[in-house]
Amino acid sequence: MDQTVSDLVPPSSEGTKDDKGHQIQAGTRKSKQQARKTYNIVFVAAEVAPYSKVGGLSDVCGSLPVVLAARGHRVMVVSPRYMNGVTDHRYSGAYDAQCRIRIGCFSGQHEVAFFHEYKDGVDWVFVDHCCYHRPGNPYGDGRGAFGDNQFRYTLLCYAACEAPLVLPLGGYIYGDNCIFLANDWHASLVPVLLAAKYRRHGVYLGARSIVVIHNITHQGCEPGTTYAQLGLPPEWYGALEWVFPTWARKHAFDKGEAVNHLKGGLVTADRIVTVSEGYAWEITTSEGGYGLDGLLRSRKIVISGITNGINMAEWDPTCDKQIAAHYSFQNLSGKAACKASFQKELGLAVRPDVPLIGFIGRLDFQKGPDLLQAALPALMTDDIQMVMLGSGDAAMESWMQWAESHYRDKFRGWVGFNVPLTHRLIAGCDILVMPSRFEPCGLTQLYAMRYGTIPVVHCTGGLRDTVEDFHPFANNGQGAGTGWTFYPCTKDAMLGVLWTAIGTYRHHKDSWKGIMRRAMSQDYSWDRAAAKYEQLFEWATIDRPYTS
Numbered sequence: 001m002d003q004t005v006s007d008l009v010p011p012s013s014e015g016t017k018d019d020k021g022h023q024i025q026a027g028t029r030k031s032k033q034q035a036r037k038t039y040n041i042v043f044v045a046a047e048v049a050p051y052s053k054v055g056g057l058s059d060v061c062g063s064l065p066v067v068l069a070a071r072g073h074r075v076m077v078v079s080p081r082y083m084n085g086v087t088d089h090r091y092s093g094a095y096d097a098q099c100r101i102r103i104g105c106f107s108g109q110h111e112v113a114f115f116h117e118y119k120d121g122v123d124w125v126f127v128d129h130c131c132y133h134r135p136g137n138p139y140g141d142g143r144g145a146f147g148d149n150q151f152r153y154t155l156l157c158y159a160a161c162e163a164p165l166v167l168p169l170g171g172y173i174y175g176d177n178c179i180f181l182a183n184d185w186h187a188s189l190v191p192v193l194l195a196a197k198y199r200r201h202g203v204y205l206g207a208r209s210i211v212v213i214h215n216i217t218h219q220g221c222e223p224g225t226t227y228a229q230l231g232l233p234p235e236w237y238g239a240l241e242w243v244f245p246t247w248a249r250k251h252a253f254d255k256g257e258a259v260n261h262l263k264g265g266l267v268t269a270d271r272i273v274t275v276s277e278g279y280a281w282e283i284t285t286s287e288g289g290y291g292l293d294g295l296l297r298s299r300k301i302v303i304s305g306i307t308n309g310i311n312m313a314e315w316d317p318t319c320d321k322q323i324a325a326h327y328s329f330q331n332l333s334g335k336a337a338c339k340a341s342f343q344k345e346l347g348l349a350v351r352p353d354v355p356l357i358g359f360i361g362r363l364d365f366q367k368g369p370d371l372l373q374a375a376l377p378a379l380m381t382d383d384i385q386m387v388m389l390g391s392g393d394a395a396m397e398s399w400m401q402w403a404e405s406h407y408r409d410k411f412r413g414w415v416g417f418n419v420p421l422t423h424r425l426i427a428g429c430d431i432l433v434m435p436s437r438f439e440p441c442g443l444t445q446l447y448a449m450r451y452g453t454i455p456v457v458h459c460t461g462g463l464r465d466t467v468e469d470f471h472p473f474a475n476n477g478q479g480a481g482t483g484w485t486f487y488p489c490t491k492d493a494m495l496g497v498l499w500t501a502i503g504t505y506r507h508h509k510d511s512w513k514g515i516m517r518r519a520m521s522q523d524y525s526w527d528r529a530a531a532k533y534e535q536l537f538e539w540a541t542i543d544r545p546y547t548s
């Protein structure tokens, strides 16, 4: 059932080694693949790795810009300078660009400063204002989301529109001929500002804006009365106007009138892109559009789906500094050492033969940890080990701790956010389970495949696009597939497929190795996705910009 090693081509780690084979940081030299046409590109994002990593959005905004820069583009990333209540050391390489601007919104003039770091060929620009200095993660603290997030991200959007015009980075401003990539609702006022404020004064006529949807469920909805605070011309209210359906209103007098930042971006953007092809289609359906499907269907012609890549330098089992042993497509032996070391670290029995199943993710509705909660009693009847890493819903966190004490010899629930641990978990486990109810792309299954850890995922969005079901008899008996998908998203469907995966692991060792090798040979490098983004830039500049 196994394909030979030479049948499969391992993914390129291009850009991680220099000509003499020394390790170098991605993007510090030119990519072998250069863009046909280069652009000035401005990413706008609420989070960016490694400065403010929270989830997948920061992974993308920390790695795609580096790859685009290596392909010849001039790239700036604009994000807040979060101080977490202290001076955050992660921004220590960013210096005050000695440029202050005043932004008129929310009943006042707010002065913001810019900090700048040039790294990996990218201009990292951090917007500084006291509202980004409080303790907590970018969006909130232990008591929930910050009450002024609408203000904080409105400020970000204004600052991002000014940055290319006022910051002489490396001696030269970017100017008004650029491509803005506005990520999720936090950045969605950027296209609105270009259309409603700048273009009517003859600025940014050559620029184009692209809204990137990483997660459509977060839309930035606030009461309609806050529109007056945004500093936008009154006649543009319709762009952000949003009326909640009757069932979603709070009381009989609630008219459901709101502003929806993401909607404003989707109406005024020159193009829209989502992080996988499957999700690009799903958001145009009533099940996947979360109220925006009608609008998205009307803009179908400008919607594309581009599957995310991964940072091949950070996620490379041949040289990952976080894991116990290194291994490769050709020599898998180090994976057993990673598993043994991880079992030891967790205090589980060090047994090479027992299937070790992992889960990483936010503990919320999207990622479906409740399915694992429901399935655990059944799973624990088998001779398996399981580890869950995540934080979020307090009840789910308590349950994970309870389950750890109840299934002491088989289950570990690690509550928290720990990036080095994600590397050890992915290298150490045999199976990664992702019961996400919806998943715009999903990065964890891509990391898992690169490390020969086999994904078992709900068949949705980017998971459906990236995980191919194992078929033992395909390819003249050599086998095909990189994991398993299940549908519908229920405990029983998930359990059925997990039993199949566990059975294959136990009884069909050669098939298992074949799945590992095929998974490790997938090409999820950013270069592939970057070329598709360049195509989008070209299409965006062919069309006239959105003006009204």
Ligand SMILES: Nc1ncnc2c1ncn2[C@@H]1O[C@H](COP(=O)(O)OP(=O)(O)O[C@H]2O[C@H](CO)[C@@H](O)[C@H](O)[C@H]2O)[C@@H](O)[C@H]1O
Pocket (backbone or CB within 6 Å): 054, 055, 056, 057, 059, 060, 214, 215, 275, 308, 360, 361, 362, 389, 390, 391, 416, 417, 418, 419, 422, 439, 440, 441, 442, 443, 444, 462
């Ligand atoms: N407890 C923990 N400790 C340390 N690290 C943790 C962690 N929990 C999660 N992570 C890390 O956070 C990232 C999560 O990425 P995902 O793509 O799975 O999801 P997310 O839903 O945040 O992103 C959204 O945007 C991305 C990017 O477009 C889409 O892939 C995705 O489908 C969409 O929901 C991964 O790097 C993962 O390792």
